[in-house]
Amino acid sequence: MTATPATAQFEVRPHPAPASAEQRAALMDKPAFGMVFTDHLARATWRTGEGWGDRRIEPFAELTLHPGATVLHYGQQAFEGLKAYKHADGSIWLFRPEANAARLAASAARMSLPAVTEADFLGSIEALVTVDAAWVPDASESSLYLRPLLLGTEACLGVRPSTTVEYVLMASPVGGYFPHGVKPVSIWVAQGFHRAGPGGTGTAKSAGNYAASLLPQQQASDNGCEQVLFLDAREDRFIEELGGMNVFVVMRDGSVLTPRLTGTILEGVTRASVLELLAADGRSVVERDITLEELREGISDGEVAEVFACGTAAVVTPLARLVAPDFDVTVGDGEAGEVTMALRGALTDIQYGRAEDRFGWMRRIG
Numbered sequence: 289m290t291a292t293p294a295t296a297q298f299e300v301r302p303h304p305a306p307a308s309a310e311q312r313a314a315l316m317d318k319p320a321f322g323m324v325f326t327d328h329l330a331r332a333t334w335r336t337g338e339g340w341g342d343r344r345i346e347p348f349a350e351l352t353l354h355p356g357a358t359v360l361h362y363g364q365q366a367f368e369g370l371k372a373y374k375h376a377d378g379s380i381w382l383f384r385p386e387a388n389a390a391r392l393a394a395s396a397a398r399m400s401l402p403a404v405t406e407a408d409f410l411g412s413i414e415a416l417v418t419v420d421a422a423w424v425p426d427a428s429e430s431s432l433y434l435r436p437l438l439l440g441t442e443a444c445l446g447v448r449p450s451t452t453v454e455y456v457l458m459a460s461p462v463g464g465y466f467p468h469g470v471k472p473v474s475i476w477v478a479q480g481f482h483r484a485g486p487g488g489t490g491t492a493k494s495a496g497n498y499a500a501s502l503l504p505q506q507q508a509s510d511n512g513c514e515q516v517l518f519l520d521a522r523e524d525r526f527i528e529e530l531g532g533m534n535v536f537v538v539m540r541d542g543s544v545l546t547p548r549l550t551g552t553i554l555e556g557v558t559r560a561s562v563l564e565l566l567a568a569d570g571r572s573v574v575e576r577d578i579t580l581e582e583l584r585e586g587i588s589d590g591e592v593a594e595v596f597a598c599g600t601a602a603v604v605t606p607l608a609r610l611v612a613p614d615f616d617v618t619v620g621d622g623e624a625g626e627v628t629m630a631l632r633g634a635l636t637d638i639q640y641g642r643a644e645d646r647f648g649w650m651r652r653i654g
């Protein structure tokens with residue numbers, strides 16, 4: 289499709305031998321998350337003194353990087369995650385992509401990387417999804433996951449910002465996060481490890497935060513849990529977020545709590561959307577510090593009725609158990625709660641065009 293005036297143009301250099309319809313169908317049959325990629329990449333290159341140039345769509349290929357590239361040694365990198373959804377009439381839509389563009393710009397600033405403008409961000413997505421439209425799945429709960437990435441590419445072992453930066457957008461068809469329906473997950477409270485500290489990079493979407501989460505995530509798994517919950521680094525007392533999702537607590541009286549944004553929590557687009565949905569429903573919602581002790585006691589005595597996590601990948605996910613070396617508590621009856629599932633339904637209905645887009649969140653790109 290033609291880019292709207294708000295988006296930049298990317299020159300299309302088509303793949304000489306894209307996947308056949310049969311190959312594509314086989315690859316898109318229940319793909320594991322992030323394991324299948326489309327035929328093309330969107331790319332642009334930045335150089336000090338020149339700015340962004342060479343905006344292009346090109347055949348998907350491995351990156352060629354000098355072994356001394358800044359990203360490989362010092363992690364100078366930022367990324368995003370959002371999805372393209374196919375509606376019943378075949379049209380293709382993004383959910384609040386301007387919010388992802390703004391967050392990438394903020395992450396880039398923290399990592400001393402050049403900002404990608406909203407016009408370039410949206411232009412790259414529209415161009416790539418147009419060329420690879422056949423890869424947008426139409427099975428229920430499936431979507432095309434989009435992963436924009438910024439990386440410092442200069443060959444320099446000195447610790448300083450790279451003078452050359454590459455923007456790479458890849459796309460990956462994904463099925464429902466829960467292949468057998470939504471299933472409540474159990475949470476391990478990270479012991480002795482923090483994801484982010486005051487003044488650090490926790491609010492940036494950058495590789496180092498996720499590298500730091502891998503060991504605690506492994507410990508969660510060793511303790512029979514699917515996800516890890518991080519506490520604040522300063523006092524080791526307040527709940528912050530999961531490795532890749534924000535957290536909400538629904539009280540017995542129907543009010544809702546979520547940790548306030550402290551600069552160490554990633555500001556989730558889904559979190560912001562859930563807050564708006566709850567407010568529109570007239571629910572009392574409070575963003576404040578929540579101690580682990582308060583959460584554990586509330587779960588034990590029934591004051592906490594539901595706990596859920598939210599993010600682009602899994603939308604809204606019920607949390608059933610909270611586990612640490614000295615306790616193991618189950619939320620309610622361990623099943624997905626009513627408020628959790630209603631929110632999940634409300635969000636996915638908007639995303640898949642089954643409900644009116646009353647907040648103006650959707651952007652049509654195909």
Ligand SMILES: Cc1ncc(COP(=O)(O)O)c(C=O)c1O
Binds near residue numbers: 531532599
């Ligand atoms: C650490 C972390 N927190 C929260 C989220 C949820 O953010 P969003 O709703 O924008 O996907 C993500 C996923 O991007 C994340 O990686």
